[in-house]
Amino acid sequence: MNMTTILVLDDSAPMLMSLTRILKNAGYDVETAANGKLGLNKLTGGLKPSVILTDLNMPEMDGIEFIKGARKSAATRFTPIIVLTTESSVKGRDDARAAGATGWLTKPTEPAELLSTVKRLLPSHG
Amino acid sequence: MESGDDRLVLAILAAQVTAVRDRIENNETIDLMWRTTDVLARLASLVPELSRRNPGADMERQCTAAIANMTDISKSLDDMAFVQAQRQDFTRQMADCVATALIRLGAPAAQQTSRFCAADLAKLYVCAEQREIHDAATAAFYHASGWSAQGSIQPGKTANSNGML
Numbered sequence: 001m002n003m004t005t006i007l008v009l010d011d012s013a014p015m016l017m018s019l020t021r022i023l024k025n026a027g028y029d030v031e032t033a034a035n036g037k038l039g040l041n042k043l044t045g046g047l048k049p050s051v052i053l054t055d056l057n058m059p060e061m062d063g064i065e066f067i068k069g070a071r072k073s074a075a076t077r078f079t080p081i082i083v084l085t086t087e088s089s090v091k092g093r094d095d096a097r098a099a100g101a102t103g104w105l106t107k108p109t110e111p112a113e114l115l116s117t118v119k120r121l122l123p124s125h126g
Numbered sequence: 127m128e129s130g131d132d133r134l135v136l137a138i139l140a141a142q143v144t145a146v147r148d149r150i151e152n153n154e155t156i157d158l159m160w161r162t163t164d165v166l167a168r169l170a171s172l173v174p175e176l177s178r179r180n181p182g183a184d185m186e187r188q189c190t191a192a193i194a195n196m197t198d199i200s201k202s203l204d205d206m207a208f209v210q211a212q213r214q215d216f217t218r219q220m221a222d223c224v225a226t227a228l229i230r231l232g233a234p235a236a237q238q239t240s241r242f243c244a245a246d247l248a249k250l251y252v253c254a255e256q257r258e259i260h261d262a263a264t265a266a267f268y269h270a271s272g273w274s275a276q277g278s279i280q281p282g283k284t285a286n287s288n289g290m291l
Contacts, residue, residue: 018211057252086253097291105288108212111205
């Protein structure tokens with residue numbers, strides 16, 4: 001059983017629950033946060049996820065600010081961060097890339113695509 | 127500027143759309159899918175016991191088939207719930223944008239620092255579809271008014287491909 005930890009950020013409770021189920025069924029350990037601020041709190045609290053999956057549009061602190069914050073920390077400077085969002089504009093992608101995101105998935109995406117993207121970005125992959 | 131009565135209508139509409147948004151957020155369909163998946167998982171874990179208590183090749187074959195079916199249905203339900211949750215999230219965000227705009231339009235005159243315009247509305251968008259609807263509605267409005275269309279908000283190029291950045 002692969003117990004790699006994935007931190008998931010989304011302000012939608014059904015999305016958080018659904019992502020948790022899909023990832024846990026695939027054998028991952030999952031930590032969740034409802035916005036960027038809570039996500040950063042988890043990271044400063046010592047959580048060291050292997051991959052981070054984040055929405056962009058969230059209250060309190062959005063995904064872009066969260067990514068910038070995560071990149072400032074030595075512990076998560078190189079952690080793969082996948083953006084999962086309804087936003088599909090080139091500008092949105094450019095902003096995410098500039099902030100330090102590694103991957104991009106536009107909602108709605110299929111579970112298989114989500115899992116293959118996570119797997120591809122895991123440090124042990126390849 | 128809208129009259130006091132117009133603002134009241136806008137405030138009421140904002141409350142109505144907010145209620146719709148909350149209803150979207152609290153849709154029970156996904157929860158039912160998860161509960162069904164959990165029940166199937168529990169049943170699948172009990173089936174081997176049935177086979178142990180009633181040994182026989184036919185029983186074993188039926189139990190194996192039942193477990194395979196339940197596992198397959200559970201996975202399909204979880205996958206469907208995942209896609210449904212994303213669609214629901216998408217719709218909720220569109221409703222949230224309308225509610226936010228209506229709240230600002232319906233705010234009492236004393237609380238309005240400036241007039242809320244189409245460009246302000248565009249700043250609330252979170253997806254390309256909203257921008258496309260905005261542009262189509264703007265074009266239709268100007269066409270119906272006989273005015274020349276102003277600039278598009280330019281949803282920009284849509285990046286459809288998922289993957290690495």
